[in-house]
Each structure stands twice: as structure tokens, then as C-alpha cells.
Amino acid sequence: MDIVVIKDHEKHFHPGHPESPRRVDWILEEIKEKPKLWEKGDEELVKALHDPRYVEAVKSFVGWLDPDTYVTSYTYEVAVRAFTAAVEAEENSFVLTRPPGHHAERNRGMGFCIFNNTAGAAFFREEKVGILDVDAHHGNGTEDLLPENAVYASVHMGAGYPGTGKESDERRFNVPVYHPLTDGEFLRFLEKAFRFFKERGVEFIVLSLGFDGLYTDPLSYFSLTPKVFFHLGRKLREWSWVAVLEGGYSPLIGEAARNFVEGVE
Numbered sequence: 726m727d728i729v730v731i732k733d734h735e736k737h738f739h740p741g742h743p744e745s746p747r748r749v750d751w752i753l754e755e756i757k758e759k760p761k762l763w764e765k766g767d768e769e770l771v772k773a774l775h776d777p778r779y780v781e782a783v784k785s786f787v788g789w790l791d792p793d794t795y796v797t798s799y800t801y802e803v804a805v806r807a808f809t810a811a812v813e814a815e816e817n818s819f820v821l822t823r824p825p826g827h828h829a830e831r832n833r834g835m836g837f838c839i840f841n842n843t844a845g846a847a848f849f850r851e852e853k854v855g856i857l858d859v860d861a862h863h864g865n866g867t868e869d870l871l872p873e874n875a876v877y878a879s880v881h882m883g884a885g886y887p888g889t890g891k892e893s894d895e896r897r898f899n900v901p902v903y904h905p906l907t908d909g910e911f912l913r914f915l916e917k918a919f920r921f922f923k924e925r926g927v928e929f930i931v932l933s934l935g936f937d938g939l940y941t942d943p944l945s946y947f948s949l950t951p952k953v954f955f956h957l958g959r960k961l962r963e964w965s966w967v968a969v970l971e972g973g974y975s976p977l978i979g980e981a982a983r984n985f986v987e988g989v990e
């Protein structure tokens with residue numbers, strides 16, 4: 726498997742903000758593999774999924790898209806590159822996308838997210854895709870953009886941000902949780918999610934890999950431990966997949982990412 730780092734991601738930075746370049750450092754300090762540096766950015770790919778007017782607006786903007794989501798003079802370039810990496814990385818890659826993506830909707834960024842890397846990773850594939858979102862927050866943007874060839878499964882906090890993800894249907898399996906989610910409950914969710922995918926003929930997994938469900942995370946009330954991500958990795962071994970980094974804001978994300986990599990190898 727490849728670990729992919731986005732070139733110049735550290736230039737997308739705002740002092741004191743939890744979505745910081747340190748997150749990638751925490752992961753790379755724990756993972757033994759040498760990462761590949763991703764340089765290519767293709768804004769036409771982004772415009773194929775997002776509203777081109779929104780994409781152009783971000784290009785010429787510096788400031789805040791909402792009270793949580795900063796845009797610096799480097800953000801557009803880095804976000805396009807992250808999106809491109811999610812789309813074009815080889816199968817079985819873990820792409821350390823910054824900025825993250827799963828809250829970004831067709832015509833607006835929010836929740837630290839500019840462009841939806843996860844939806845992009847699914848949109849351009851020929852196969853039937855199962856998007857597995859294990860971030861502690863619901864992927865409202867991924868649902869908004871859900872490509873025709875994809876179905877979506879998510880376990881997330883039912884209370885708090887962004888407030889979506891209460892309904893399920895033929896293409897969406899949403900599990901809102903209102904208490905501190907345990908490893909055992911997380912593993913039972915995974916069983917159900919993969920059953921949901923198999924029943925719908927899924928051939929490829931896009932993993933929306935947030936680590937903010939860890940018990941140490943400042944932005945969630947879940948209580949996962951790093952070792953549960955080993956089991957998540959193990960489950961992926963029977964599939965072709967790409968993993969895209971979402972949230973996770975405590976140093977323990979390094980150990981969780983290492984466990985994931987060990988599980989999938």
C-alpha cells in the first residue's frame with residue numbers, strides 16, 4: 726500500500742486551529758512506510774463534481790467560508806491537489822488529504838472542508854462504490870454529492886455538528902449515536918455496513934477515514950481506542966479500496982493510523 730502526502734499541505738494553516746499540519750506529522754511519526762509526495766492538481770476534476778462557480782469563488786478568496794473554515798492564499802492550490810490525489814491515487818492507498826472533505830457540499834465548503842475528496846474518489850470510478858465514513862461527524866457533503874455509482878454508510882454523533890445523518894434509505898445507511906461509542910459498537914456497525922455494501926453489489930470501498938472518534942479527541946464524545954482501527958484495516962483486506970483522511974485532532978491519531986496500516990497489510 727502507498728501512503729500519500731499532499732505537497733505544501735502545511736501552507737494550509739491558521740494559528741490555533743485544530744485542523745492543522747501537525748495532524749499529518751502525528752501520523753507520519755508513527756507509520757514506518759516512506760510516504761509518496763503528491764504534486765499534481767487538476768481543477769477540472771474538481772469542477773466536474775462541484776459547482777464550477779463555487780470552485781472559482783474559492784480560487785479568488787481569502788478568509789473564512791464559515792466560522793470554522795479558513796481559506797489562506799495557499800488553500801485553493803492545496804485543496805485541488807488533495808482532491809486530485811484522492812481521485813488518482815493507486816488502489817489501496819491511504820491519502821493524507823488536507824484540507825479534509827466530507828462536509829463540503831456541491832456549492833459550499835464548511836466544517837474545515839473545501840472540496841469533497843471522498844466523493845471525488847468515488848465519482849470517477851467505473852465500479853460500484855461503497856463509501857464508508859467512520860469520522861465521528863456525519864458526512865453531509867458526501868451525501869449531498871453522492872455519486873450515482875455509490876452508496877454510503879456512516880456511524881456518527883447524533884448530537885452536535887453538522888446535525889444531518891438521521892435518515893437511511895436504499896443508498897444510505899446512517900447510524901447516529903447519542904452516547905460515547907465503544908469499540909464493540911463500532912465493530913458491530915462495520916459488520917452491518919459491509920453487509921449493506923454486499924447486498925448492493927459494491928465492488929470498491931472509499932474509506933472516509935476520520936480519527937476523531939478516539940476517546941482523546943477534543944471534538945467528539947466517542948470513546949474509540951486506537952486498536953479498533955486495526956480491525957477496520959483487517960476488514961478492508963478482502964476489498965479494493967482507497968482511504969482518504971478526514972478529521973482527528975488529538976496526537977493519538979498517529980497510533981490509530983499505524984494500527985490501520987498494520988491491519989490492512
Ligand SMILES: [Zn+2]
Pocket residue numbers: 860861862935937971972973
Ligand atoms: Zn469529524
